Amino acid sequence: MQKYSFLSLARNALTYHENWQRAWRSPDPKPGYDVVIVGGGGHGLATAYYLVKEHRVGSVAVLEKGYVGGGNTGRNTEIVRSNYLWDEAAHIYEFSLKLWEGLTQQINFNLMFSQRGLLSLGHTLQDLRDIQRRINANLLNGIDSEFLTPEQIKEMVPAIDVSPRARYPILGASLQRRGGTARHDALAWGLARAADSVGVDVIHNCEVTGIRREGGAVTGVDTSRGFIKAGKVGCVTAGNSGVLASMAGMRLPLESRPLQAWVSQPLKPILDVVVMSNAVHAYISQTDRGELLCGAGVDSYNGYGQRGSPATLEHAIAAIIEMFPRFSRVRMLRQWAGTVDTCPDACPIIGLTPVKGLYFNCGWGTGGYKSTPGSGWVFAYTIAQNRPHRLNEPFSLERFATGHLIDEHGAAGVAH
Amino acid sequence: MLLIECPWCGPRDESEFAYSGEAHIVRPLTPEELTDEEWADYLFCRRNTRGDHLEQWCHASGCRRYFNVQRDTVTYRIKSVYKPGEPPPGDRP
Numbered sequence: 001m002q003k004y005s006f007l008s009l010a011r012n013a014l015t016y017h018e019n020w021q022r023a024w025r026s027p028d029p030k031p032g033y034d035v036v037i038v039g040g041g042g043h044g045l046a047t048a049y050y051l052v053k054e055h056r057v058g059s060v061a062v063l064e065k066g067y068v069g070g071g072n073t074g075r076n077t078e079i080v081r082s083n084y085l086w087d088e089a090a091h092i093y094e095f096s097l098k099l100w101e102g103l104t105q106q107i108n109f110n111l112m113f114s115q116r117g118l119l120s121l122g123h124t125l126q127d128l129r130d131i132q133r134r135i136n137a138n139l140l141n142g143i144d145s146e147f148l149t150p151e152q153i154k155e156m157v158p159a160i161d162v163s164p165r166a167r168y169p170i171l172g173a174s175l176q177r178r179g180g181t182a183r184h185d186a187l188a189w190g191l192a193r194a195a196d197s198v199g200v201d202v203i204h205n206c207e208v209t210g211i212r213r214e215g216g217a218v219t220g221v222d223t224s225r226g227f228i229k230a231g232k233v234g235c236v237t238a239g240n241s242g243v244l245a246s247m248a249g250m251r252l253p254l255e256s257r258p259l260q261a262w263v264s265q266p267l268k269p270i271l272d273v274v275v276m277s278n279a280v281h282a283y284i285s286q287t288d289r290g291e292l293l294c295g296a297g298v299d300s301y302n303g304y305g306q307r308g309s310p311a312t313l314e315h316a317i318a319a320i321i322e323m324f325p326r327f328s329r330v331r332m333l334r335q336w337a338g339t340v341d342t343c344p345d346a347c348p349i350i351g352l353t354p355v356k357g358l359y360f361n362c363g364w365g366t367g368g369y370k371s372t373p374g375s376g377w378v379f380a381y382t383i384a385q386n387r388p389h390r391l392n393e394p395f396s397l398e399r400f401a402t403g404h405l406i407d408e409h410g411a412a413g414v415a416h
Numbered sequence: 417m418l419l420i421e422c423p424w425c426g427p428r429d430e431s432e433f434a435y436s437g438e439a440h441i442v443r444p445l446t447p448e449e450l451t452d453e454e455w456a457d458y459l460f461c462r463r464n465t466r467g468d469h470l471e472q473w474c475h476a477s478g479c480r481r482y483f484n485v486q487r488d489t490v491t492y493r494i495k496s497v498y499k500p501g502e503p504p505p506g507d508r509p
């Protein structure tokens with residue numbers, strides 16, 4: 001792998017940037033692999049990377065039906081944070097945030113990871129109680145979290161309306177200073193390049209259409225490019241996880257819903273933190289290009305179309321304009337949607353399945369971008385060792401039968 | 417935006433309706449005889465169909481009645497609408 005550095009930039013400038021190596025190969029699939037990962041989003045690519053890097057698995061392929069990062073990884077609003085309420089969730093998201101803090105260096109790819117701080121607004125007395133409770137829980141878990149009064153919020157975000165007569169009065173907020181954003185395309189490309197550099201075959205345009213099993217154990221996958229033998233198969237297909245599960249005769253507690261985001265025309269810098277509000281289902285940040293990047297709540301009905309409902313969009317835009325009246329005349333540039341796999345307790349499912357050698361990592365729903373490195377790390381462990389890591393043990397499929405759900409609707413209910 | 421045909425009120429804008437999940441889920445008559453896994457399946461697992469999906473909608477801002485809809489979850493096209501108690505269209509396992 002060609003190392004990216006100031007020197008390589010200078011050297012390539014001399015040849016008019018015409019001699020850069022491809023960031024990753026695009027090989028044809030081999031007849032078989034030790035491990036096949038289905039889904040070339042961030043989670044699948046991170047899993048493949050850590051399988052080789054941490055567990056020395058011999059041959060690994062990532063099969064992606066479209067292009068790398070074409071799923072939710074390249075469609076999200078880029079929010080990264082770890083201030084979740086329950087211990088189980090807090091631990092895995094904080095583990096992931098710590099990986100983020102070193103990831104740009106580790107994979108030698110500028111992820112534009114910016115810990116610009118993240119505010120979660122409270123608009124009612126109950127919101128404030130929930131926020132205080134979550135701050136205390138975060139602090140007990142060693143996660144930075146603090147409370148801001150409306151005056152402190154106004155100081156940090158001058159564009160926001162904190163007047164008591166506002167449609168959604170702002171009574172306070174929690175702040176996670178280590179939270180922020182990171183460029184999502186960079187994450188997909190950086191991880192594809194990192195996985196490729198340790199020998200993973202990242203294969204595009206290769207849709208898995210069947211999961212072959214023999215005597216209760218997985219033997220390989222049928223794909224649009226033929227049968228590929230596999231010792232183990234890890235499915236990381238987000239919104240399409242139910243489709244993959246049915247190929248193996250399984251049912252999952254998931255529903256696939258559209259989730260929308262949009263950007264405005266570029267503006268001069270006006271907002272240098274992330275602002276989100278669970279109550280009004282909207283969140284906003286400003287990208288380095290100057291666009292206001294906003295997201296809505298999840299749509300109310302199932303949909304795989306990567307298209308959202310205009311009613312949901314309108315609601316979120318109205319809420320943002322109420323909070324930032326001066327944005328009312330900003331023009332919208334683009335709008336899009338992804339298909340998110342929502343789980344009843346707003347927590348992921350990561351672990352073994354009743355089929356030997358078949359593993360699932362799904363259910364991240366509206367908020368799995370931030371967890372990409374951590375999720376890949378624990379999933380690689382789970383696949384390599386054939387047992388969950390301490391961090392993902394609570395997120396097994398069995399929790400729905402035992403009743404040990406981890407209700408993160410308060411901290412994760414809205415998207416991001 | 418979906419245009420949904422309430423069987424009682426006719427075609428109305430999506431925003432008048434509330435989605436109420438997969439249709440034809442029957443509550444087990446003898447829950448005490450089910451294993452935890454079977455109960456979890458009833459409670460949490462869904463077909464989550466990619467394609468023709470049978471689902472319930474409620475005309476929340478209208479007549480407030482529930483009914484069933486057959487909708488393609490990829491194109492979002494509504495294929496048929498039928499009242500509770502009426503058989504679903506087509507063959508179903």
Ligand SMILES: Cc1cc2nc3c(=O)[nH]c(=O)nc-3n(C[C@H](O)[C@H](O)[C@H](O)COP(=O)(O)OP(=O)(O)OC[C@H]3O[C@@H](n4cnc5c(N)ncnc54)[C@H](O)[C@@H]3O)c2cc1C
Nearest residue numbers: 039041043065071072073076077079208338368369370416
């Ligand atoms: C609008 C929006 C905003 C969001 N905002 C945030 C946010 O601010 N912060 C946050 O933390 N999270 C956010 N999320 C959630 C986050 O994007 C996802 O949880 C995360 O990216 C999931 O990553 P993944 O790798 O599991 O899935 P994906 O990136 O969706 O990757 C799955 C891949 O599997 C492929 N695939 C599917 N079926 C097959 C098949 N049969 N064969 C081969 N390949 C297949 C797909 O093409 C896809 O590329 C948001 C999501 C959306 C849609």
Ligand SMILES: [Zn+2]
Nearest residue numbers: 422425475479
């Ligand atoms: Zn009606």
